[in-house]
Amino acid sequence: MSAPTGEVYRIDRLPGTDVLHGTCRCGAEHTGDDPVGMWEWMLAHPDGHRLPEGGTAR
Amino acid sequence: MPHSTAFARNQWYVAAYSEEVGRELLGRTVIGEPLVFYRAEEDGAAVALHDRCVHRRFPLSASGLDGDRIVCGYHGFTYDRTGACVYVPGQKRVPRTARVASYPVVEQDSLVWVWIGDPALADPRTIPRARHLDGPGWVTVRGMEPIDADYGLLVDNLLDLSHETYLHGGHIGTPEVAETPITTEVDEGAGIIRISRHMDDTECPSFHARSTGIEGRITRRQDIEYHAPCLYLLHSRIAPVGVVPEPDGSDPHGFHTEITYAITPSAYGKVYDFWMVSRDWATDDGEVTEFLRGNNHTVVMQDVDALNLLQRTLGTERTGHQELSINIDTGGLAARRILGRLVEEGAEPAEGVR
Ligand code: FES
Ligand SMILES: [Fe+2]
Numbered sequence: 001m002s003a004p005t006g007e008v009y010r011i012d013r014l015p016g017t018d019v020l021h022g023t024c025r026c027g028a029e030h031t032g033d034d035p036v037g038m039w040e041w042m043l044a045h046p047d048g049h050r051l052p053e054g055g056t057a058r
Numbered sequence: 059m060p061h062s063t064a065f066a067r068n069q070w071y072v073a074a075y076s077e078e079v080g081r082e083l084l085g086r087t088v089i090g091e092p093l094v095f096y097r098a099e100e101d102g103a104a105v106a107l108h109d110r111c112v113h114r115r116f117p118l119s120a121s122g123l124d125g126d127r128i129v130c131g132y133h134g135f136t137y138d139r140t141g142a143c144v145y146v147p148g149q150k151r152v153p154r155t156a157r158v159a160s161y162p163v164v165e166q167d168s169l170v171w172v173w174i175g176d177p178a179l180a181d182p183r184t185i186p187r188a189r190h191l192d193g194p195g196w197v198t199v200r201g202m203e204p205i206d207a208d209y210g211l212l213v214d215n216l217l218d219l220s221h222e223t224y225l226h227g228g229h230i231g232t233p234e235v236a237e238t239p240i241t242t243e244v245d246e247g248a249g250i251i252r253i254s255r256h257m258d259d260t261e262c263p264s265f266h267a268r269s270t271g272i273e274g275r276i277t278r279r280q281d282i283e284y285h286a287p288c289l290y291l292l293h294s295r296i297a298p299v300g301v302v303p304e305p306d307g308s309d310p311h312g313f314h315t316e317i318t319y320a321i322t323p324s325a326y327g328k329v330y331d332f333w334m335v336s337r338d339w340a341t342d343d344g345e346v347t348e349f350l351r352g353n354n355h356t357v358v359m360q361d362v363d364a365l366n367l368l369q370r371t372l373g374t375e376r377t378g379h380q381e382l383s384i385n386i387d388t389g390g391l392a393a394r395r396i397l398g399r400l401v402e403e404g405a406e407p408a409e410g411v412r
Pocket of ligand 2: 024025026027028045046049
């Protein structure tokens with residue numbers, strides 16, 4: 001395995017909280033507090049993933 | 059059958075350190091394949107062959123070398139460096155099928171990488187680099203511990219550094235490590251997981267204060283890069299608070315430590331834990347070298363003992379045991395998923411339809 005492909009998923013744990021903040025490679029975002037659920041959401045792409053357009057991305 | 063993660067074929071694995079491969083035959087089992095290694099006299103290249111004589115399956119690693127040929131220690135079948143049998147005792151004709159498999163090998167960054175899978179797919183350019191291991195300006199201490207545990211448990215262990223605070227309390231863990239926010243990034247296509255922890259203003263562990271001469275509080279970053287399935291890099295930087303890398307990317311006032319692991323599955327329920335610690339500071343201070351060697355060996359053995367125990371414990375449970383994952387497991391869960399994908403890809407027939 002080698003060069004980055006740009007297909008990057010990202011999960012941040014927000015400082016001072018138990019909240020996970022996920023960003024899909026498509027740009028959709030999701031907040032939750034359980035990594036298993038977060039990965040389920042992430043891998044469901046594109047189901048339930050909408051880009052933020054003037055509003056929320058849930 | 060012990061608790062075990064499936065093996066991913068069609069991948070490069072670290073089988074040894076370069077310094078381990080010489081004129082003594084070295085036996086290592088990598089994802090279930092028994093291998094024998096030696097260094098050819100002819101050109102100094104590392105050779106990897108299947109470690110079972112075709113005659114009665116005597117381990118070739120328990121045999122001897124005659125020049126660049128292995129002479130089986132049982133009845134003398136003799137193999138050249140390509141694995142072809144060139145001599146059998148008591149007759150002139152060597153059976154046509156008498157050959158042991160040979161494996162693609164690449165030596166890079168002081169590591170001996172072996173490809174397990176379809177040799178036609180072996181591409182050395184896909185091997186992840188760890189240049190600090192033999193780069194100028196770096197000093198490395200290293201070791202290898204075999205663990206009687208599933209390699210998945212070692213991956214879990216290394217991807218979650220919050221265990222430092224508890225399992226390694228007093229050695230490398232400080233309470234802040236478990237409490238710092240983490241960012242996890244997964245590069246799906248490349249099979250790379252990145253886990254970062256940046257502490258902007260934290261206490262300097264006393265050993266680092268002594269050996270680097272830093273006084274006062276520090277900025278500390280730990281950036282893990284796991285190149286599934288085998289190579290784990292932990293880039294660590296500490297510097298006095300406020301000292302940042304130069305605009306050109308150089309970082310003359312930061313102290314860099316590269317912690318490298320090769321996680322090489324051996325047989326089911328067994329893994330080789332290759333550990334290396336490289337630094338670009340106090341490089342001519344022998345005391346620091348010895349301290350790092352001792353300290354890291356202690357830390358590695360704490361993990362080894364814990365994983366041996368965990369493996370035995372999992373082995374006594376009924377199948378389908380329950381786990382409970384929390385935020386610190388975000389990276390470990392990602393690793394399991396990527397390993398699962400690599401296992402599937404490696405199981406596909408080489409000429410498979412896409
Ligand atoms: S087992 Fe090797 S020569 Fe008989
Ligand atoms: Fe998405």
